[in-house]
Each structure stands twice: as C-alpha cells, then as structure tokens.
Amino acid sequence: MFKRRAYDDLLRWKRESRGARALLLEGARRVGKSTLARKFAEREYAAHLVIDFSEASDDLKMLFRDYRADVDSFFMYLQAFTGVSLPRRNSLIVFDEVQRFPPAREFIKQLVADGRYDYLETGSLISIRRNVEGIVIPSEETALRLNPLNFEEFLWAEGEDQLAAVIRASFEGNAPLPEAIHRKAERLFREYMLVGGMPQVVGAYVAEKDFGKVDKVKRDILSLYRGDIEKFGGTDALRIRRVFSTLPGQLARHEKKFVLSSLDSNARSREYADAFFWLADACISATCIGVDDPSVGLAATADEGTFKCYMADTGLLICQLFADNAETPHELYRDILLGKLEINEGMFTENVVAQQLASNGHGLYFYSRRDRENSANTMEIDFLITAGYDDAAGRMRVSPIEVKSTKRYGAKSLEKFKAKFGSRVGVRYILHPKPMQAEGDLVRLPLYMAHLL
Structure with a gap:
C-alpha cells in the first residue's frame, strides 16, 4: 500500500473518538478506500473483521436484520x-462497500452505543437516493473523504520522500529551491499530471514507467465509472452521461465556466442539478462555485448557478480527452510531457491545482466578473481560499489564486482584486512553472507546491 496522508486522519479518529463515533471513509471507486481500511485494521488493532458487502452472503446479512434489538446475540453469532x-x-x-447494504449503516447507531468495538465503513455513491432510501443515517458517524493521491503522495510512491520533504521545507521557509532540484520537481510534477493520483494507475506507472500501459488502467477506471452511471444513475443517467462526457470540452473553454446550453439548447439548471450532484457524490467530479462578494465564509455569497466542473483526477481527465481513440500510446504522453504536442495545457494545469486544493480540504470557489462599462471590475480569479494573514495578526483573509501554465503572463486580475476588496484580501498567489518568488503579499509559487496551500 502507498503511504497516504489519510492514514494520520484515521489515527486521529481512533485516538480522539475512543469508540464514540464510527468513521465513514468515502471516495471514488478505485481510490484506495478498502486497501487503506484493511491496512489500518491490520496495523492498529489486536484483531479485526472485514465484512465486504459486495460479496457478503445472505446468511450473514440476515444477522444484521434479525438481531438489531439484541446486540449481544448479534456479536456472538457474528x-x-x-x-x-x-x-x-x-x-x-x-x-466495506457499506452502500451495498444500507441496513448495516443504519445499525451503526446501536453498535456505537454498545461501545465494545470500533467501526470503520467504506463506501462510494454513499448519498444517492438508492443507497439511503428507507434508512436513518446515523448521527454517530464521521465522514472522511479519500481523494486521489496528491503530488506529495505521488512523490512518496516514487520513493522521493526526501524531495517531498525539501519541497515542504522550501514552502514553509519561503525560500526557492536550487535550480537543479526545481527542475527535477517540475519534471516529476508533469509526470504526476499525466499519470494522476488513482492508486492502481500510480502503481502501474511506478512499476513500468510506460504511459501506454498506464493509459489502459485509466481507461478501465473510466469504463467502470460509465458502468456505474448506467447502473446507478436511474432516471438521470442520460444527463449524467452528457455532463461526464463533455467535461474536457467545458474545461477547454477560455473562462471554463460550465455552459449548460452546450449539453442541450433547452437545458435548465434544475433539470441537471441531480446529474452534477451525482458526479460530485461519486467523487468523479469536483464543482467549483462562483462567489459574488468574496469574504471569509466564501459559501455565504456563493452563486450555485455559476460554476466550473473539474475532474477529481487529472490523469483521468487527460485519458478522457483522448477517449475517441482505442488507446493512447506512450509516445503521445511523452510528447505532452516534453511540450512537443500542441495541446491546451491550461485546462490540465487548472484541473491539477483544483485536485491539490481539494486534497488539502479546501472547498472550491472562484471569482469572475465582466464589466463592459468599467474594465477595472473585469477580472478572473481561478480559485479562492481562506487562510490566516500575518499582516492582520493571523486573522482569516481571502487569498486569491491565479494558475498559469506558461512562463509569460500578467497579474492584472490579482491587482484589481486587491484594489476592489482591500482589507478582505490576504496573501495573493500565482501558481506557475517557475521558481518561488515573494513580493510583499504577492507570492509566486511553482505548481508543484499547490498541495501545500
């Protein structure tokens, strides 16, 4: 198993909960939930029992139905x-795969109250109607989302622990890396962008270093997702499939805001709301919401009707871009890696930054305004996060983030944002393919530090 940052979250839950709450580990299919849960059980407990509801027998399930009111007998028979x-x-x-048998999830309330064991659930599509219908969701359950590997975890998988530590120290010390180490980190980040963070895909890349073989693994995962849409999408399956298939095209747009009319000239937000929720709940996509009046508490002025929709994993996005071909050869990936292929890198770069921010627990928000009468109000800020600001005695401020895929760019939007919102604004960031450079409250970070924000 690859080293995962979420393992520390599991340790914290065990230490702080002491059996008072169950933990629900949710995430996309093939993101490594079951592997992490099993390894945690093996390492941290004297004994463990894994019940995989994707293959549990009817006799075993019957115990959960027949002994809800008699926990002592339930454990004796189990x-x-x-x-x-x-x-x-x-x-x-x-x-494991608790969404396959919702009564077990509902039973958590009695099991936690009993207090004799700890409980860890894993699941995908955990909130769709089919998987919660007819049950009471236990309030004794804490949710933890497992994301694809971020860049730091990718470095650990590659055996580059020391480089990961040096990058973190550079960020925390606000000091650029030496040029040779910077170039190495940049190269590995580009590899990560192409491979993505799905554990099975990373494992294939670490073992083979062959993008063509990696592409086959990614295509299998995408096929699995399409199958889930057909199987679990219900009456929304057609709309979900439309949104999923058009994500690369939407992100290739200059503004990247999702345009519903591209799906159907008569499409309405209310008709597609469940489709976007389904993809987000399946952890296949990540929705970035527009904010009208940015301030600490970004959700307070979020406009749910204005949004961007990213793929949760950038490696899968790149694979999906070439889905019209039967396979994507190693040579094509190599040309992208070396910058020899004309391709819209901006969409991949912005998506991989969204992936890093999500892995660090940030909600995804952005700010965009067009004002034909006053150009000072026209600006596009790719992401907004909130963070403590030293010049405000550590109080929380809004940090705007611009993402640049090329080395030549301007920063007018960040200047306009600061001028418009003044004291609400903290450190402003530019993520770019160049070394770190700090100019007062404007910090230019290499893209490979995005996971540290």
Missing part, C-alpha cells in the same frame, strides 16, 4: 459465523 474472535476495545470491524 464471531461464530466468521470464525474471528474480537477482544473488546481492541478490535476494529470494517463495513
């Missing part, structure tokens, strides 16, 4: 049925 002995307060029970 241990007899599975042949696993579970010592009290030092055992973990994992409900």
Whole structure:
C-alpha cells in the first residue's frame, strides 16, 4: 500500500473518538478506500473483521436484520459465523462497500452505543437516493473523504520522500529551491499530471514507467465509472452521461465556466442539478462555485448557478480527452510531457491545482466578473481560499489564486482584486512553472507546491 496522508486522519479518529463515533471513509471507486481500511485494521488493532458487502452472503446479512434489538446475540453469532474472535476495545470491524447494504449503516447507531468495538465503513455513491432510501443515517458517524493521491503522495510512491520533504521545507521557509532540484520537481510534477493520483494507475506507472500501459488502467477506471452511471444513475443517467462526457470540452473553454446550453439548447439548471450532484457524490467530479462578494465564509455569497466542473483526477481527465481513440500510446504522453504536442495545457494545469486544493480540504470557489462599462471590475480569479494573514495578526483573509501554465503572463486580475476588496484580501498567489518568488503579499509559487496551500 502507498503511504497516504489519510492514514494520520484515521489515527486521529481512533485516538480522539475512543469508540464514540464510527468513521465513514468515502471516495471514488478505485481510490484506495478498502486497501487503506484493511491496512489500518491490520496495523492498529489486536484483531479485526472485514465484512465486504459486495460479496457478503445472505446468511450473514440476515444477522444484521434479525438481531438489531439484541446486540449481544448479534456479536456472538457474528464471531461464530466468521470464525474471528474480537477482544473488546481492541478490535476494529470494517463495513466495506457499506452502500451495498444500507441496513448495516443504519445499525451503526446501536453498535456505537454498545461501545465494545470500533467501526470503520467504506463506501462510494454513499448519498444517492438508492443507497439511503428507507434508512436513518446515523448521527454517530464521521465522514472522511479519500481523494486521489496528491503530488506529495505521488512523490512518496516514487520513493522521493526526501524531495517531498525539501519541497515542504522550501514552502514553509519561503525560500526557492536550487535550480537543479526545481527542475527535477517540475519534471516529476508533469509526470504526476499525466499519470494522476488513482492508486492502481500510480502503481502501474511506478512499476513500468510506460504511459501506454498506464493509459489502459485509466481507461478501465473510466469504463467502470460509465458502468456505474448506467447502473446507478436511474432516471438521470442520460444527463449524467452528457455532463461526464463533455467535461474536457467545458474545461477547454477560455473562462471554463460550465455552459449548460452546450449539453442541450433547452437545458435548465434544475433539470441537471441531480446529474452534477451525482458526479460530485461519486467523487468523479469536483464543482467549483462562483462567489459574488468574496469574504471569509466564501459559501455565504456563493452563486450555485455559476460554476466550473473539474475532474477529481487529472490523469483521468487527460485519458478522457483522448477517449475517441482505442488507446493512447506512450509516445503521445511523452510528447505532452516534453511540450512537443500542441495541446491546451491550461485546462490540465487548472484541473491539477483544483485536485491539490481539494486534497488539502479546501472547498472550491472562484471569482469572475465582466464589466463592459468599467474594465477595472473585469477580472478572473481561478480559485479562492481562506487562510490566516500575518499582516492582520493571523486573522482569516481571502487569498486569491491565479494558475498559469506558461512562463509569460500578467497579474492584472490579482491587482484589481486587491484594489476592489482591500482589507478582505490576504496573501495573493500565482501558481506557475517557475521558481518561488515573494513580493510583499504577492507570492509566486511553482505548481508543484499547490498541495501545500
């Protein structure tokens, strides 16, 4: 198993919860939830039991239905049925793929109240109507989203732990890396952008260093997602499929805001709302919401009708761009890596930054305004986050982020944003393919530091 930052979150949950709450580990299919849960169970508990509801027998499921009101009998029969002995307060029970059997999720309330074991659930598509219908979602459940590997985790997978540590130290110390190390970090970041962060894909790349073979693994994952849309999308399956298939084209647009009329000239937001929710709940996409009046508490002025829709994993986005071909050869990926192929890198660069911000727990927001009468009000800010600001005694401020895929660019939008919103604004960031450079509250960071914001 690759080293995952989420492992520390699991340790924190175990230490702080002490059995008082279950943990729901949710995320996209093939993002590594089951692997992480099993490894955590093996390493951190004297005993564990994994119940995979994608293959659990009807007899086992019957225990959950018949003994809801008799927890003592439930555990006696469960241990007899599975042949696993579970010592009290030092055992973990994992409900894997819990969305396949919602009654087990509802049972968490009684199990946590009983207090003798810890409980970890894993699931995908955890909130769609089909997977919650007829059950009471337990309030004793804490959710943790597992994202694809971010760049730091990709470096760990590549055995580049020292480089990851040096990048982090450079960011925290506000000091650029030496040129040779900067070039190495840039090269590896471009590789990461092409490969993405799905564990199975990263594993294939680490083992083979062959983009063509990696592409086949990514295509299998995309096929799995399309199958899920057909199987679980219900009456919205057609709309979900339309949104999913057009994501690369939407991101290739200059402004990148999602235009519903590109799906259907008569499309309305209310008709497609469930489709976007489905893709976000499946952790296939990541929605970035426009903000009308940026301030701390970005959600307060968010405009749900103005949004950008990114792929949760950039490697899958690149694969989907070439989906019209039966396969994408290693040579094509190599040409992209070396900058020999004319392609809209801006869409990939912005998507990979969105992926890094999401992996760090940030909600995705942006600011965009067009004013034909006053150009000072026309600006495009790719992302907004909130962070402590030293010049405001550490109080939270809005930090605007511009993403640049080329080395030649301007920063007028950041200047306009500062002029318009004044004291609300903290550190302004430009993420670009160049070394770090700080100019007062304007900080230019190499793209490979995005995961540290």
